[in-house]
Amino acid sequence: MNISLVFPPFHLQSLYNLPPLGLISLATVLAEAGHRAVIRDLVLALRQGSLGMGKELYGEAARLILRDDPDLVGFSAQCTTFPAVVRIARLLKEQKPDLRIVAGGHNVSFLDVPALERFPWIDAVVRGEGEVTFRELAASFAAGNDPMEVTGVTWRRGPEIVRNPDRELIADLDTLPLPDYTLVPPLAHYRNACGIPRSIAILEVGRGCPHRCVYCSESVMWRRRTRTFSIPRLIREMEELHDRFGAECLVLAYDQFTADRRFVEEFCTRVIEARLNRVPWYCISRLDSLDRPLLDLMREAGCESMCYGIDSGSRRTLAFIGKEIDEGILYQRVRETTEAGMIPTLSFVIGFPEEEREDIDQTLFLALKAGVQGNSTPLVQLPTVLAGTELHRRYSDHLVREVDTYFSLGLEFDHGRRLTDDERLIDSDPFLFSSFYNLPCAGVPLAELDRIARWFPLILNSYPKSFILLSLALSRPPSGLFREILSRLEGEGWREDDPAAESAFLERFPRHAEGLMAGNAPWPHFAEVVTYETLALRAINHRSPDGAGQDTEDPRGKGRPVLQEDVTVSEFRRNLPAIIADLKSGIFRESYPPEPTLLIFYPSGERLEVMEINRFGKDFLLLCNGSATCEEIAATLYGEYGDAMDTGAFSKECTDALAVFTEMGIVRDGAAPAP
Known part of the structure; x- marks a missing residue:
């Protein structure tokens, strides 16, 4: 046929x-x-x-x-x-x-x-299958x-x-043939069409889920059983995807990938032995099945990112979902994941039908505390009513259409809107098209939940430390405080549909946060935490305008070091590293004594790095402006910092410092093009 x-x-x-x-x-x-x-x-x-x-x-x-x-x-x-x-x-x-x-x-x-x-x-x-x-x-x-x-x-x-x-169900998944990618266009066509930097393919590791979460159809589809492909088969498929079809990154498809520690250890070991760890990959993971040694092994095997399904910070809501989360393990895993060099995606769901505002706020506060750990990607969603789930069985008679959720987008084919006949079809049958509908939430209007899902991740990504301190200092729950900040922004003419809405939100948030805190006597370190997060945001988001900056070698700058454009050196009145460490440990003090600190903010790949330096380091870096050689910088600084050395030894100290800063990507030679 x-x-x-x-x-x-x-x-x-x-x-x-x-x-x-x-x-x-x-x-x-x-x-x-x-x-x-x-x-x-x-x-x-x-x-x-x-x-x-x-x-x-x-x-x-x-x-x-x-x-x-x-x-x-x-x-x-x-x-x-x-x-x-x-x-x-x-x-x-x-x-x-x-x-x-x-x-x-x-x-x-x-x-x-x-x-x-x-x-x-x-x-x-x-x-099914x-x-x-x-x-x-x-x-x-x-x-x-x-x-x-x-x-x-x-x-x-x-x-x-x-x-x-x-x-x-198929008893042995290895009986299935390797997927023949010659049946679709080359992976590079997908990469180029989407404007992404790497060719990506899916590696199916297994099928199934044993759990009973009310919103998920995966476990029902696979009858709460789990099966995996054998590790030799997976290695063979990885080799074929990379060597024959040009995959430069893999998405590992299997919700229970880390549920069996021995399976993960053997998989990672075989990947390393086959030298396939040069191919980065992403997976979904559980919190309770990992520890730092396993995370280190996964990173060595090529894992660069993983998703943790957190869902909720409310015990009542977690019981409704049919899930358990250990809050202490969450923060530890996020820290360990980032320290191992991977970026965790943290998924939260708000607005289940039985939730009150207190439940939503508990989830937002949990998300903030996780965001404080740094270098994670938050995802906040409203529940979607998928066919086959317990939500669909219990609530399909209570559906309404008010807002679009994550799983209802993608059919906007008419200038950013759905086709009229698509809308009519969806309207005609809530049971068949339930993913386009919403569950009314007992405690919070759907419109407000939608705004939280769309805009609160900006706070989680950029200002979690400032926001959590503001919430605690003012004794305001996160949802109400966030609603007030949005109201203040709108009072200035900010609009959600403005193409520049995100950048305007981030630009104005510090001013509104400090305005809300004004007159609150304790928490004197709050403004510096806001400054810390603002500088971190600028460092990681720094982009030279098109055509701006030096893009070719300039022989006139040879031997004259230049501070990279995305590096910031700043002085704080208090010990910000100690304050940040406290926040990551869940310690929220009302005040800290003065203790001047000098910090460098700089991006390293997709990660932000913050390093404490001494005053010599600060002055050295500020003189790296392309106008002086390292020897000339040493001569300038010798009077203040070189009194215990002869000029030759001090010059060598400066040369060594320059080598370290250059290797870290903080300084470049003035003749080299800007990145």
Whole structure:
């Protein structure tokens, strides 16, 4: 058979897209069975411009699919793209009535019967794991038979919807062939279309989850069982992805990757032995299964980032979710992860139906305390009601449409808005399109929760130390304090829809924070903490304007050191390193004695580094302005700092200091181009 496998259109500028591994795996299996399998990645087509935005998008998508002359079309139908699947499938059926149309994926696997009842142009749904089921279904269609004997399929027999028994999960995942990436465009095409620096591919490590979180369909999909590919198989696939297909970074797909310590240790050891640790990777991790030695091993094996699902700081909410979090372990793991050289993403969810404002504030305060640890990426979301979850079962009759959550974005094809017919379709059936709806929250309006989810991460990223001190000093819970800051900004004309809203928020926050603190006698170190975070933000976000600065060698500057443009040297009246250490340890003092401190703020890769220096170091760096050689700087400083040495020894001290600062990236030679 000619089979087209379709990755439906989706576009969100802030996200990059990867080759659709699920469809690649299906196509590989189908090709081995003798079918002609073609993958139509409409997400990439949108990025590349071969599929245009606008009201004709679905019609053009149908024409692209029909160019392959398919006998069978299979759609990957996830929650966000389900409306697009429904509408493209209808157009295909209208233009080619004898075409078989099948949908599969997490979302439609739990909506199989109502989806077929509602949309008669879809012929069948593949439930759950697709590789074996879809291959058998295609064989049945090719032979002209009904799929009566194909387990895991729900299908249409005239007016009747037939739901065949569930299929057993694949016992040995290694029996699946390696995904054939020749079935999609080269990884570099995805990289270039998304404007990202590296070619990225997904490495599926395993499937399943044993837990019972109310919002997650993963454990239900895999029947609360877990399975992994063997480590030799994973190493072979990593080698092929890197050496043959050009993957420069890997996303490890398996929520329970770190649940089995021995598995992680063996995986990392084999990666290092195979010298594949030159390929960086990202994973999802649990907090309680890690410690510093394992984190160090993962870093050595190439891990550069991981996601921790924290969810909530409220014990009541965690009980509702069905999850446990040890707050003490959280801060320790964040510190250990960053100290090991990796960047943790911390995921929080606010607005569950039973939550009161106190629960939300407990989560925000937990997020602030985690943010104080530094060098992490926060993610704050509202709960999404996914098909198959406990939330869907219990609350699908209580859904409302007020705000767009993380899993409802990506279909804005009409000048930043959804197509009118997509909106009508979503409005027509909350049960089928629940991910576009919201759960009313008992304690906080949805509009306020939405603003917190969109804007509070700026605080967590940039000013967590200042905000947590402000909250404690004023005895104001985080949500109310944040609401007041937004109100003050809006009073000055700040607007959320302004393209410069984020930079304006960060620029004005220090002034409003200090204004709120004004007149509060204790906490005299607060203003310096604000300054500390402002300087840190400037250092890590420093970018030279296009065309500005020196971009070619200048022989006139040779031998004349220059302080890098993104480095700041600053003096504080109090011991800021000690204050920051206290904050990271959860110690919040009302005051600190005067103790002058000199600090350097500088970026190192994607991380911020802050280093304490002495007064000689400060004066030396301030003289690194491109106008003097190291010898001339030494001569200038000798009178104040060299009285215990002869001039030669002091000059060597300055030369050694310059070498250290240069190696750290703090200083460059004046002849060298600016980075």
